[in-house]
Amino acid sequence: MSKDRKEGFGFETRMIHAGSQPEPVTGARQTPIHQNTSYVFHDTDHAASLFNLQTFGFIYSRLTNPTVAVLEERIASLEGGRGATACASGHAAQIMALFPLMDPGDDFIASNRLYGGSITQFGKTFKKFDWRCTFADVDETENVRRALTPKTKAIFVESLANPGGVVSDLESLSAIAREAGIPLIVDNTMATPYLCPAFQYGADLIVHSTTKFLSGNGTSTGGCVVDSGTFDWAANDKFPSLSAPEPAYHGLRFAESFGDMAYTLHSHAVALRDLGATMAPMNAFQTLLGIETLSLRMERHCANALAVARFLENHELVAWVSYAGLESSPYRDLAKKYLPKGAGSVFTFGVKGGYESGVKTVEACELFSHLANIGDTRSLILHPASTTHRQLTEEQRAAAGAGPDVVRLSIGLETLDDITSDLDQALRRAAS
């Protein structure tokens, strides 16, 4: 049975099946873990075809690996994209996503409400490549238009931002990107393709930290770049890596030779080849297992998170709650539009009593794990100002929703009453 890509199978079917047919030689039904670095050539002509990108196949696992490829196709399918490239972490995916677009001296525009680690990567480390990031408050889309320069190569936002319950207006941002002839890159980590089909709202590229909800159990770091296949890289001269002759492949032009496959082929054949931030096969396997239950987990994550957010909103020791699923959220309308199935399970709240109460609440938890991750089956808690967002300036912390009184939660799948009870006792102990 096979359907055309247009008609397509349902999301849940693709969570389980996309990319993984029975292994034809042995009949193994679950995806085999190809713990293997290199692949035997039939002869030198076959090797030449592979190195010239003239045939499909495996050479060396830094570029492609059969287990990792199943994960790539599965994520590409769930996002409705043309192809995907998995890599070692979400941060690697961000470098990989920008690598074909950026030359030294180029700039890109990013939301000032990104995950703190992304702000540090973009603002500090990318300077070493002479990639320049302009941060903007993207709630006012005019700010983005004003920040455009002739060397701007992309706009980068999170569909749902970590940590603050902030939702980006993807359609407006996509319109600006389209006018400027540049791609809109969306970090869809917090929403996942189940909650936010970002390509439908105009994203051109999607990046993931698969470390979070996609793997889902806190077992495996990983990242992924997904290409929609609809951006025309040769429409202007902004993207020579894809549109101009590639010296390492004897003057082949990726956009011309590979059409809508150009970006993903380049990501493997050039970006992974030379940056080397490859995902390990075992991590791909663990992430595939996680994705098999993505919709079920996301539904419960969202239901628990909404209930916990309501509980905290009515708690005497809580100053405010920032969850896009609450009626009180300024992002409620954007959440209804872009995240109709739920506003995710990561959000922040403010404790009465500021920095010290925030730290104490976190330390008083018994069920919530105090650690720097999100998107686990376990409920997680963190005080961003003293941890993930520590490297930022006070101003950047405030903009990113990580001020001194802010506590970040990632609501897990435990019994709801146990989750709220633990928060209640921790808040009371912190206040006593």
Added chain:
Amino acid sequence: MSEPLTYSDEFLRGILAGVRAIAMVGASPKWTRPSYFAMKYLQEKGYRVIPVNPRAAGQDILGETCHATLAEVPGDFDMVDIFRASDAAGESVDEALALKDNKNIRVIWMQLGVRDDAAAARAEAAGLSVVMDRCPKIEYGRLHAELSWGGFNSGIVSSRRRRVRIL
């Protein structure tokens, strides 16, 4: 812009399983050209691919002599694969239709980005199967799970065990 074309996997599978010899119009002797990639791949999969290109006539491309026109190709071929701009594709289609009984041509295939709806209608009226705006290499790879090796979305879901020949 006209509507995007859709072809069922069954239709494409049928074409790719039935065809043996392919005349490739616009084949190039330069290895970095897309036509060269497609020709080499299709040869590896067991098809005979005969290059047709007046500018390369007489040259050897991947072990086959290039001919100036379809009419000059000796012997039969089942399919004409057109690597030309959309506005030149109709000419090749008409050339093929004039030869269809003589050469036993059953399929017209226009490459990715190549489309001429009027020419396609003429070929279909003459009883030929037509595919436009697709690449036979990509479709072969997609239907045989090879495209998936590169992380591409094949759109295929199947719990059936494929039969593979161990060569």
